[in-house]
Amino acid sequence: MTSRGLLWVLLGAVGLGVLVAAMRSEGMAAGTLDTGDYASLVGLTVLATLTGASVMGMFRGRAGDAIQAIVAWLAIFTFLGVVYTYRFEFEAVGRRLAANLIPGMATQGVTGAREVTVPRGPGGTYVVRVEVNGARGVPMLVDTGATALVLSDADARRAGIQVDRLAFNVPVSTANGQAMAASVTLDKVSVGPIIARQVRALVSQPGALSSSLLGHTFLDRLEGYEVRGGVMVLRGKS
Template identity: 40%
Template sequence: MRQIYGLSLAVLVLVMIAAGLTYLFEFPALEETFSDTSATPRIVALSAIGFVVMASLVFGAPRAGEVLRAVVIWGLLGLVLVGGYTYRTELVAGGYRILGALAPGMTVPQTDGTVAVMRDASGHFQLEALVNDNKVRFLVDTGASAVVLTERDAQASGIDPESLSYSVPVSTANGRTMVAPVNLAQVSIGSISLSNVRGFVARPGSLETSLLGMSALSRLSGWQVEGERLLLKP
């Protein structure tokens, strides 16, 4: 009898949790049925009452204390579900912020082929890309006309420092400096791969982080910022 009681109770609890999660994450089949978000508290309350009624039918009339305990537990669960649904946008944005802080530079491929980059704790978008099969950390800079590598990153990517000619003047946040033009055979950002990308190499000590500028971004079909994410479209 105890096994039947436990199994039946577990089934009831799982059904109630599945129903709540299905509504919370907007399962398509229920989208029209529950399109009115004002009905959410009533749905949760009715679910709690339904649970108590079903339990009474299966296990006999419950004691007053058991009924009260069930109402409190399901009421709290209902509040959590309603709060999660109401603030789902903020929760998702907070999750992206945490991901950006824990794994800055990580690129996340999306189902539609785009690549998402999370904003880091400083409010910028940084990412790890492959330049000629070498890992390089970039700061995404839409104000830079081209990809700009530090001398260290350029050398690690197979560019001979002796072949560089610092002949192109550019303006930076630290003033004017000279950079050396280069052609990057391959730049890969997650699942996105670009070939023959125009770039520059900065003078030693004039740039702290390599920049991913418009000579790469303009090769994409599009890019946009959505909250805490930068979406790069191949």
Template identity: 35%
Template sequence: MTDPEFRSPWDPQNHKMPSGGGGRPPGNRPAFWSMYKWVIIPIVLVMVLLLLLPKLSLSGGQTATLLYDIILLAMVGAGLIVHIRSNPGQALRNIAAWVIILGILALGYSIWSGSGRIGQELNPSMGQVANGGISFPATLGGHYVLRVKVNGEPVTFVLDTGASDVILTEQDARQVGIDPDRLNYSQPYDTANGRTWGARVRLSEMSLGPIYLENVRASVIRRGLDQSLLGMSFLERLSAYQVKDNVLTLFP
């Protein structure tokens, strides 16, 4: 015998749709606007901007670039909003992960390049530009380390007011385009490791923040020096320099 109250899951009566027609439960019909407004709104904004572009007095290239950026931003923004609405929890986790990744990349770039306040704090040799000059805090050993571009290449120097010239190590000389093997080492220098010999050269350009110098007198030393020195041939070309509260400030 079959229980009259039991209905097979395959019984067609179990799958009758509620009255109202259309084959969809009442109240679940998606409204056109609610589904597509995040696509329609960007399209409308792009059309409005297209109408305003002739009034911006942009060149053809600038107009094309601006239009491309607007369309790309609209498409990415619309897709992001739709993704957030469809799965808010997962979308927010994805956004948080990307924010962390981009933040780490930005911090790494700031430290590597020395740009930005964080980069300057963690890499003091890059200096901090302010009030028309550039400042460098003293290291724990009391030295001033400066990152200077020589012939377009970055070179790390230690400030040495006792050195009459800018002094380059052999390695740094090669980096800025000077061949140490073709120089005449006839200039005597006294270093902490004893007397050594250097070769006189001219540096086409040196730049440091707002400071830019050309044809700077320098010497290359092959032995007896571990670090290039920023000497008086650079400092005497400045309008002023000062040391106050363990901070060196150079003025162009």
């Protein structure tokens, strides 16, 4: 193929792209192109002409190299088009992968809603990393059967609560049987981007609870939560 023929092929391809873009525009589809639409088409056409002339100069006498370059760029644009078209699917896969690598990792949903995905752990449990009163990374078992958020003695101390001054006068049921807990109010509880303030909670007696529980005094602050595909999704209110 001669360089002149290559130029016409390139200009034809770019011109076709300009025509497709114009036809996909709302103005062309409705037959109501305004001055701005015409200006955009003229600008794109001029850009296509200048690009073709530049390519012709770069590859003068090297039609083979030019064809290889065109094929490479077409492959790149095709790949980018596929990525853009399926960007939401790729994002969902990325969130699932991140959730499995980092349990409790906060992720931003494609709809803008605040979401946290929690992968299923051993025994079918869901453990999420929670920030309590500034103490980060407190592991909590998501317990939809617990009426309140319950902190173990160790986690309560991490959150700056003076456990020794609490009155343990609230009876609670644990896996080890009946126990006593103390009522407290937490200034801030956050799971990733989901934040709740002034959360009523309980602190278990030392040794009564091995893991803190994320119960309904926090879960009821959410817009919703569900389990799908082995992953628990917590959705914060927007």
